[in-house]
Amino acid sequence: MEFKDYYAVLGVERDATQEEIKRAYRRLARKYHPDVSQEADADARFKELGEAYEVLKDPEKRLAYDQVGQGQRAGEDFRPPPDWDAGFEFRGGGYTQQGHSRGGYSAGGHSQEDSAAFSDFFESLFGQRRAAGFGPAASNGEPGSAGYRDRGAGLRGEDHHAKVSIALEDAYRGATRTLTLQSGEIDDQGRLRPRQRTLKVRIPKGVKQGQRIRLGGQGEAGMGGGPAGDLYLEIEFESHRRYQVEGRDVTLILPVAPWEAALGATIAVPLPEGSVELKVPSDSREGRRLRLKGRGIPGQPPGDCYVTLKIVLPPATNEDVKAAYRQLEAVANFDPRAAAEEKP
Amino acid sequence: MTIHDLTQVPVDNLDETPVLTLGELCRTCTVHAEWVIELVDEGVIVPDGRRREQWRFYGASLHRVRVVQRLQHDLGVNLAGAALALELMDEVARLRRRVGE
Numbered sequence: 001m002e003f004k005d006y007y008a009v010l011g012v013e014r015d016a017t018q019e020e021i022k023r024a025y026r027r028l029a030r031k032y033h034p035d036v037s038q039e040a041d042a043d044a045r046f047k048e049l050g051e052a053y054e055v056l057k058d059p060e061k062r063l064a065y066d067q068v069g070q071g072q073r074a075g076e077d078f079r080p081p082p083d084w085d086a087g088f089e090f091r092g093g094g095y096t097q098q099g100h101s102r103g104g105y106s107a108g109g110h111s112q113e114d115s116a117a118f119s120d121f122f123e124s125l126f127g128q129r130r131a132a133g134f135g136p137a138a139s140n141g142e143p144g145s146a147g148y149r150d151r152g153a154g155l156r157g158e159d160h161h162a163k164v165s166i167a168l169e170d171a172y173r174g175a176t177r178t179l180t181l182q183s184g185e186i187d188d189q190g191r192l193r194p195r196q197r198t199l200k201v202r203i204p205k206g207v208k209q210g211q212r213i214r215l216g217g218q219g220e221a222g223m224g225g226g227p228a229g230d231l232y233l234e235i236e237f238e239s240h241r242r243y244q245v246e247g248r249d250v251t252l253i254l255p256v257a258p259w260e261a262a263l264g265a266t267i268a269v270p271l272p273e274g275s276v277e278l279k280v281p282s283d284s285r286e287g288r289r290l291r292l293k294g295r296g297i298p299g300q301p302p303g304d305c306y307v308t309l310k311i312v313l314p315p316a317t318n319e320d321v322k323a324a325y326r327q328l329e330a331v332a333n334f335d336p337r338a339a340a341e342e343k344p
Numbered sequence: 345m346t347i348h349d350l351t352q353v354p355v356d357n358l359d360e361t362p363v364l365t366l367g368e369l370c371r372t373c374t375v376h377a378e379w380v381i382e383l384v385d386e387g388v389i390v391p392d393g394r395r396r397e398q399w400r401f402y403g404a405s406l407h408r409v410r411v412v413q414r415l416q417h418d419l420g421v422n423l424a425g426a427a428l429a430l431e432l433m434d435e436v437a438r439l440r441r442r443v444g445e
Contacts, residue, residue: 026419026420029419033418033419034414035415035433036415156371178347198346198347198348199350200347200349200350202355211357211358212404212406212407213355213403214355215350215355216354217353218353232372234407246441
């Protein structure tokens with residue numbers, strides 16, 4: 001098991017005051033909160049922060065951690081010495097906020113694929129009792145799940161929430177997706193066990209980025225004859241090299257040669273549903289937006305497709321091209337800065 | 345491994361028209377109705393319908409409720425703060441789309 005340097009995680013000195021620790025945690029929590037952060041590893045960082053703060057904010061756990069961690073470096077192999085926690089109040093009663101409260105990322109996680117369990121390192125030091133009492137509760141990521149499981153009979157099953165990624169092309173045509181959900185199940189002995197369920201779902205044509213759909217009765221099974229919960233899916237578009245999507249409107253950048261923009265041209269534009277002939281008017285400028293009505297994501301009404309022209313210059317790699325450029329210079333009487341200065 | 349085929353199960357589109365009732369929203373977010381009513385009063389989510397029994401929410405409200413829940417719990421912000429954060433996050437998302445990130 002790897003030793004974790006909680007001070008380094010929070011970016012504080014080992015002799016930091018409790019106030020400094022709190023301030024560091026608050027600042028980093030805002031920075032790495034998965035709802036707010038754009039950092040790629042925000043999820044992992046936020047969990048690590050929560051774990052570090054869980055230990056360092058509590059003077060007693062901090063003291064124990066300091067003692068056991070003397071001379072240890074982050075990433076080094078680590079085994080807690082036997083009876084290392086003798087004399088501490090929390091001994092054997094490893095209480096963590098996790099599992100007792102709910103609703104946030106730091107407590108029980110937010111989605112099936114995202115288990116908010118603390119690291120093995122943490123659990124080996126502070127989590128013994130919890131591990132015995134709660135079993136694999138943390139592997140079911142739904143907030144509040146622990147509290148909602150053991151209510152009497154005849155209860156409606158829990159709703160499930162999950163995200164599904166689809167390609168833009170799938171929004172045009174509709175698609176089927178297979179996803180695996182993690183959930184908990186109470187066995188005959190009343191213990192909570194992790195359970196996997198693999199579902200094949202149909203994504204209707206015309207969905208938008210961030211849209212939600214619901215499959216009635218496809219969540220957790222009810223208990224004691226209660227009805228099943230529902231399955232809520234959030235649709236996420238995979239990012240596409242070529243297209244940008246806003247609502248049902250789709251924008252793409254179309255590279256054109258200077259003569260196509262200047263003289264006008266008919267160009268085959270690749271759309272998610274197949275290519276379409278686009279008429280580029282003569283005297284088109286860089287950045288001109290052309291609209292293909294109703295060619296966005298289908299719906300009532302369908303979105304539009306916007307094509308932004310990007311003029312690409314042929315490189316002057318040989319004498320003929322150079323000569324052509326010189327000839328254009330001679331006849332065009334053109335000062336690009338004159339136009340540019342008019343803009344603010 | 346068994347794959348449950350749900351392709352024939354009817355799909356409710358939650359953002360085309362508002363369909364979620366106050367009760368459904370509370371149940372699926374595991375929160376009290378009073379708290380959702382506070383969110384409506386604060387303008388964080390806007391239902392269709394005038395009286396509470398007639399309220400219907402869009403799927404997007406579901407997302408907003410869950411984000412506020414997490415921000416309150418994890419960062420200790422109050423309701424007004426969470427509402428402000430949501431608005432700024434929307435703005436950031438809009439600007440990011442515009443610059444093509």
